[in-house]
Amino acid sequence: MDSFTQIVLGIATAEVFAGKKLQNKTFLYGAVLGTIPDLDIIIGKFLNDVDGVAIHRGLSHSLLFFVFLAPLLGWIISKIEKKKINFKNATLLAFWCLFTHILLDLFTSWGTQILWPLEHRFALKTIFVIDPLYTVPLGVSLIYVWRNTDFSIRKKHLRKGLIISSCYLLLTCIIKLFALQQFENSLENNKISYQDIIVKPTAFNCILWNANIATTTGYYLADYSLFDSKPISFKFYSKNKELEKNLIQNSDFKKLQVISEGWYLITNKNNTYYFNDLRFGLINDNPKNPQFAFSYEFIKDKNGNLIAHEVPNAKRDGKLLLQKIFTRIKGN
Numbered sequence: 266m267d268s269f270t271q272i273v274l275g276i277a278t279a280e281v282f283a284g285k286k287l288q289n290k291t292f293l294y295g296a297v298l299g300t301i302p303d304l305d306i307i308i309g310k311f312l313n314d315v316d317g318v319a320i321h322r323g324l325s326h327s328l329l330f331f332v333f334l335a336p337l338l339g340w341i342i343s344k345i346e347k348k349k350i351n352f353k354n355a356t357l358l359a360f361w362c363l364f365t366h367i368l369l370d371l372f373t374s375w376g377t378q379i380l381w382p383l384e385h386r387f388a389l390k391t392i393f394v395i396d397p398l399y400t401v402p403l404g405v406s407l408i409y410v411w412r413n414t415d416f417s418i419r420k421k422h423l424r425k426g427l428i429i430s431s432c433y434l435l436l437t438c439i440i441k442l443f444a445l446q447q448f449e450n451s452l453e454n455n456k457i458s459y460q461d462i463i464v465k466p467t468a469f470n471c472i473l474w475n476a477n478i479a480t481t482t483g484y485y486l487a488d489y490s491l492f493d494s495k496p497i498s499f500k501f502y503s504k505n506k507e508l509e510k511n512l513i514q515n516s517d518f519k520k521l522q523v524i525s526e527g528w529y530l531i532t533n534k535n536n537t538y539y540f541n542d543l544r545f546g547l548i549n550d551n552p553k554n555p556q557f558a559f560s561y562e563f564i565k566d567k568n569g570n571l572i573a574h575e576v577p578n579a580k581r582d583g584k585l586l587l588q589k590i591f592t593r594i595k596g597n
Contacts, residue, residue: 266369266392268300270400275299276407278365280423282358285416286350292411294342298362301334302326314561314575315517319524326367327381335360372434374465374544384523390465391437397469402429437471440491444474447489451497452478457485463528467546468587473594477528477543484530484543492596502555505531512538512563517573521561530555538563540573548578548586558586 266274272295279287279295287294305325309317324330339356346355370377376388392399406426410419445464452459461479472492478485478499485499508531512518521529521540528543532555541557549556558578563571 266373266399267395268303270395271299271303271366271369272296273299273400273404273407274365274369275362277403277423277427278362279358280407280410280419281427282361283350283354284410284419284423286354287346288414289411290346292407294358295362298338298359299366301338302363302366313572315520315524315573318575319520322367322370322375322377322386324378324381326370326377326379328364328379329381331360331363335363369434372437386526389438389441390463391441392434392471393466393468395469396471398471399430399433402426402433437466440471441466441474444476444489444491448474448476448478448487448497451487451499452485454496455499457499459485463544465544467590467593470590470594473590475546479528484528486543486547488593490594490596492594495597498597502530505533508533508538512540512571515563515571515573517561517563517571521573530557538571539576546586 275298276292276295279291279298283294284291302322302325305320305323309320312320336356336359338359339352339354342355342359343350343352350358367377367379371379371387372389372392373394374388374390375394376386376390378384378386380387403426406422406429409422413419413422441464445462448462448464452462457478457480459478459480462476464474464476467473467475467488473488473490476485476487476489478487483501483503485501487497487499489497512531518540521542525540525542525544530541530543532539532541540561540563541555542559542561543557545558547555547557560576561573562576563573566572
């Protein structure tokens with residue numbers, strides 16, 4: 266999730282475990298602890314584009330890392346707040362602020378390597394990385410927490426925020442299952458046989474959902490709004506296996522295959538190869554010249570080796586995509 270949401274969740278978690286002992290200092294400790302796992306983004310800035318993406322939500326989002334980090338952070342907090350919280354409680358505070366961070370990330374499309382060093386990323390794909398309907402109720406409850414010194418009152422407001430946000434998170438899971446059923450029914454009606462399917466929400470909402478459907482020769486992409494009145498339509502994109510043969514020995518290509526979990530297309534434009542990650546949707550859905558939200562172009566370095574570089578998206582592309590989403594939400 267976005268940094269602000271993780272800060273809000275970190276503060277709420279800190280309040281649960283140490284609100285009575287630390288009062289409003291939970292806002293400081295929760296904010297810091299809630300953002301620590303995402304410091305891997307800063308490390309990624311010093312790496313190449315592919316390795317920077319590969320480490321995100323890896324070691325820094327794993328249980329193994331937290332088992333060693335939480336006692337260290339707990340020791341530091343207990344030394345700073347020696348008269349207010351002991352080492353054991355400070356360690357529990359640190360662990361749960363870190364752990365709830367990755368629990369929330371599990372609901373996004375990117376997921377986390379919670380069992381690092383295993384490569385598998387766990388992703389429920391029920392919520393977009395920024396969703397105000399989750400963040401705002403929790404944030405509002407913390408405003409009331411900050412303004413009160415009575416622990417019972419603070420606890421009451423915090424409980425309301427956590428219940429509303431958690432219920433919304435549960436609702437996204439239910440809606441996803443419903444959307445998945447709609448896609449599967451439509452595939453059956455269209456007599457489309459497939460190997461795998463992933464369904465995920467579009468930006469900032471849980472009304473419009475995207476589906477990627479893998480077949481032996483390519484992928485069908487489709488979207489579904491809860492307000493749709495017409496059948497779901499599918500657009501087919503070939504896997505372009507012939508183009509892929511020219512990258513099969515490339516180290517960056519192999520890493521991107523793992524990162525994308527096999528959901529990718531190789532395209533060629535102006536004699537340049539592009540690796541397109543299917544999991545995060547399209548900006549332009551023209552089957553002959555699709556533009557994906559996350560793409561990497563392979564450029565030759567001074568030694569003639571093909572190196573993958575992330576393709577930056579223009580602000581205009583983002584605005585057009587959001588306009589398209591909010592128009593499509595209304596139904597087909």
